[in-house]
Amino acid sequence: MVRVGQARGPRLPTGVLVTAGVLVIALMVVAGWYGFHRDEYYFVVTGQHPAIAAPDNPMLVPYLAAGWYALVGANLWAFRILPALAAGSYVVLGGLIGREFSSSRAHQLGAAAATGLLAIVLATGHLFGTTVFDMLATAAALWMLLRALRSTPQRWEPWIGFGVLTGVAMEIKVLAALVMLCCLAGILVLGPRRPLASAKPWIAAVIALVLAAPNLLWQAAHGWPQLVIAQDIASGGSGSSTSRAALIPVTALEIGPVICLVLVIGVVRLVRMPWRRNRYGWLAAGFLIFLALMLASGGKAYYPAAFYPALMAAGAGPVVDWVSRRPWRRILGGLLVAVSIIITVGLTLPVFPVGSALFKVGMGPNPDMGETVGWDGYIRTVATVAAAIPPEEQPHTIVLASNYGEAGALYLARAGGTTRLPPVYSGNNAFWYWGPPPESATDAIVVGDFPAAQLHAWYASCTLRARLHSPSGVGNSEDGAPVQWCTGHTMPWTRLWPQVEKLG
Structure with a gap:
């Protein structure tokens, strides 16, 4: 349960790290199956051409891909170690944010497990692309923002951490800026607004902009080619583009049909907290504003992924409490988790023979699978x-x-x-x-x-x-x-x- 105004929760349970480790191992088991993805080739080559920015992405991930490729070569299994570790770190964030909510150890473990069961975590953690690193950096920035807003009195450390992580995230994808602007809108609507009167959040924003400046200045000097690419995505030009009509259903699929329940519960709980004590409702408001902008402008279904660890942390507690009260509920919960794992693995990871009927089923919601063969x-x-x-x-x-x-x-x-x-x-x-x-x-x-x-x-x-x-x-x-x-x-x-x- 989210209990506002209390001290930070107990030490992070070992089970959170074990959950993240199991995910990393699962990703590494299949890392060498099928082949490289088109984006992986592209990022390695882009990173081999030193530049301030590229027309479609900042340069942080291309440089990371090129440097790692220089160390491990075309060994696909080794090449995908870094995205697997990023996915595992994303799962740990679910537990850490639960700790910020002063959740119990069981609730923190539930938050990490729910985060690890997200379909988008397996799908992106399997590939060396921008998405998994963007998810991690932006979700970590939200974690720092949570810490900054709840600290009394206001402290410099979380605000500086927020600024640095936001700047790093913007050097992976500019999408991080939109996430933070939506969160700012949520704070203005639901509070807490008092911290915004301090200089600390604005200095954090300056830090973020300074770190993101190389890409932003390059884009401005070259006529913002990334906006042209964004318009192409919105019009269906990308293989992973989603029509506006299908955006919410595909987003739910990328979360996972079972895990969607945890997210919905988290959003509802954050929004329904008493008005005067609502220190976290801005998270839910920012998420809903972000979804509304996606529907209005067009985008990809994975764009809201930075919000998921926090929303899982908010929703996992009530689910864990409900399941633990009755033996039959524990059995039902275990069955639902098992079904979720089977379906998610089949739709996101290279586990079926290439060209088989089940492979074709997976390519429907996950066209990236076909881009690796x-x-x-x-x-x-x-x-x-x-x-x-x-x-x-x-x-x-x-x-x-x-x-x-x-x-x-x-x-x-x-x-x-x-x-x-x-x-x-x-x-x-x-x-x-x-x-x-x-x-x-x-x-x-x-x-x-x-x-x-x-x-x-x-x-x-x-x-x-x-x-x-x-x-x-x-x-x-x-x-x-x-x-x-x-x-x-x-x-x-x-x-x-x-x-x-x-x-x-």
Whole structure:
């Protein structure tokens, strides 16, 4: 139960750390199954190109991915250690926030367990992407904000921690700024408003902005390309985009049908606390405001994930108390948890044979699963086409990929030295900003879907040499994509390159 105004709860139970450890072990067991995700290729390559920012993301995760890849190489199991640890830390936050609520040890353990059962934790903790690190950093910033607002008298340490963690989160995804603005709106509506009269929260905001400044200044200097990409996501341009009509149901699915009950109970409890003693209702208000903005503007279903540890901590106590009062309730609770685990694992982790009926079922709510298979075959197909190019033409040939996934996979395959490929270029997102090929590159192996009229304007002739084929039963976005041999580019790259640019 959330008891306002009391001292911080008992020491964090060992069970919270055990719960997080079990999650990390589960993620590592399957970490090497299937293959790299398109985003993982892209982040490694992006981090290998030093820059202040990229058009679609700040640079913190790309640098982390590139540095870790330099240590462990293409060992997929080792490469995914860091996101698994981030997911485990996210689970610990559920217990820590329960401690801030002065919850009992059983309630803290329930908060951590509920956080670990979230479908989004398994789905994102399995992949080295921005989402799992954004979830962790932003949820940790909310934890610090909780501590800052409840401290009496107001102390500098939690406010500085809040500012630093928010700034770090904004160097992972700018989404963290929107989360904090929604929380500020919740504080203005439900309180406590008195801490805002102090200089401490505003100095924390300055710290966050200073840390986030490199990405923000780069975006401003380049015309805010991230806004263009956000519009593309809202219009369904991303494989994980969600229509506004389906946003709430898909969000509930990414939480988990059973665990959704804990979240709803948490929101209701926070909102219904007595008005004069409501020191935590702003969390629920901020969450609901955030959902309303998502529905109005469009977004992805995982965007509210930073709120979940706190809402799980608020809702877990009543659920634990209700279950523990009767033997039949304990049995029912255990069955529901077991069913939730089975369903969540099947829909989020690579546990079924590629192309099987159950694999296809999982791809419905989790299309990222299909983006982790087939890349080795795609690389071999392009390499076969490259090997058939006449030797005298090879010095003038590049690979021109239609999207960052294709470009990232081919770039790393070439850089690894195990696959003979021409230099790889693309106009998609950060690849475009790294510049055009040399003017001597008159021919190209064109990979992926380009409009025919566009290719005819760029090259004197193009012939189909192959198609990318995904494993049987996997209908991902690369399946059937053409691989063409185009010769005699019709204009200098200085004129052609602006036409190649594609954000999204």
